Amino acid sequence: xxxxxxxxxxxxxxxxxxxxxxxxxxxxxxxxxxxxxxxxxxxxxxxxxxxxxxxxxxxxxxxxxxxxxxxxxxxxxxxxxxxxxxxxxxxxxxxxxxxxxxxxxxxxxxxxxxxxxxxxxxxxxxxxxxxxxxxxxxxxxxxxxxxxxxxxxxxxxxxxxxxxxxxxxxxxxxxxxxxxxxxxxxxxxxxxxxxxxxxxxxxxxxxxxxxxxxxxxxxxxxxxxxxxxxxxxxxxxxxxxxxxxxxxxxxxxxxxxxxxxxxxxxxxxxxxxxxxxxxxxxxxxxxxxxxxxxxxxxxxxxxxxxxxxxxxxxxxxxxxxxxx
Numbered sequence: 001x002x003x004x005x006x007x008x009x010x011x012x013x014x015x016x017x018x019x020x021x022x023x024x025x026x027x028x029x030x031x032x033x034x035x036x037x038x039x040x041x042x043x044x045x046x047x048x049x050x051x052x053x054x055x056x057x058x059x060x061x062x063x064x065x066x067x068x069x070x071x072x073x074x075x076x077x078x079x080x081x082x083x084x085x086x087x088x089x090x091x092x093x094x095x096x097x098x099x100x101x102x103x104x105x106x107x108x109x110x111x112x113x114x115x116x117x118x119x120x121x122x123x124x125x126x127x128x129x130x131x132x133x134x135x136x137x138x139x140x141x142x143x144x145x146x147x148x149x150x151x152x153x154x155x156x157x158x159x160x161x162x163x164x165x166x167x168x169x170x171x172x173x174x175x176x177x178x179x180x181x182x183x184x185x186x187x188x189x190x191x192x193x194x195x196x197x198x199x200x201x202x203x204x205x206x207x208x209x210x211x212x213x214x215x216x217x218x219x220x221x222x223x224x225x226x227x228x229x230x231x232x233x234x235x236x237x238x239x240x241x242x243x244x245x246x247x248x249x250x251x252x253x254x255x256x257x258x259x260x261x262x263x264x265x266x267x268x269x270x271x272x273x274x275x276x277x278x279x280x281x282x283x284x285x286x287x288x289x290x291x292x293x294x295x296x297x298x299x300x301x302x303x304x305x306x307x308x309x310x311x312x313x314x315x316x317x318x319x320x321x322x323x324x
Contacts, residue, residue, distance in 0.1 A: 025038045
């Protein structure tokens with residue numbers, strides 16, 4: 001069965017950005033491992049970085065290299081992405097169960113509290129965890145996702161049915177290879193990634209960074225494939241109702257920064273987005289910042305994103321000290 005790829009046969013790039021100062025990490029889990037990268041002083045303030053859907057830990061490379069001193073940032077390949085293990089045969093990926101993964105990682109490192117930075121899906125997962133465990137989160141940073149897309153009651157039956165059919169369909173179609181299609185050359189796989197996952201206004205560097213952990217040579221050496229699990233393309237079995245997520249959002253009490261890309265859509269109605277922003281604003285530690293750029297602005301324009309993060313962390317730290 002073609003289920004694994006070799007981490008030793010990947011392509012790395014020399015780019016204009018120095019991204020070499022990191023440590024590869026592996027966290028054991030019951031089904032295998034969670035892989036990732038680690039930057040900074042391991043005794044520093046702990047951060048967990050979570051990437052977006054079908055990306056990988058490379059997503060945070062250009063922010064991580066300039067992460068403030070005194071902080072320890074661990075960015076993971078979420079299960080079924082990058083170098084991390086896929087879930088076992090027959091299993092499914094669920095949004096809420098991602099909080100179990102985050103809690104596993106917190107316990108693995110013995111962190112009393114952690115801070116979270118997530119892009120897109122990673123931001124939504126971080127918000128869910130923070131709402132569930134507010135006492136365990138010091139700071140929450142969400143990049144270009146205001147909230148997880150919720151499921152209206154009237155779509156419950158159709159979307160749940162769609163998930164069941166998609167899951168079994170993918171299992172049948174990709175029975176021996178849940179990585180999906182095998183490409184004859186790296187260049188062919190890279191072009192598919194470029195055309196399918198990125199809009200034309202993304203930088204070549206951004207795409208190359210994701211490709212480093214996203215495209216790998218097959219274990220038999222006969223071709224190239226994507227490292228992500230095809231089951232991530234299945235519609236979620238459990239959909240949040242708008243009121244359910246509002247309860248989680250209302251429970252967020254940490255320092256909370258939401259960075260929204262100016263050229264990226266909201267994915268839901270303006271009315272829905274404004275409602276949840278009003279919930280966030282109940283937290284006096286919340287800040288909403290619009291930054292020029294597209295959905296992957298943290299990769300295309302880190303020089304615009306990083307100053308916002310640094311200023312927010314500085315202000316939050318000063319406010320915390322003044323309140324003591």
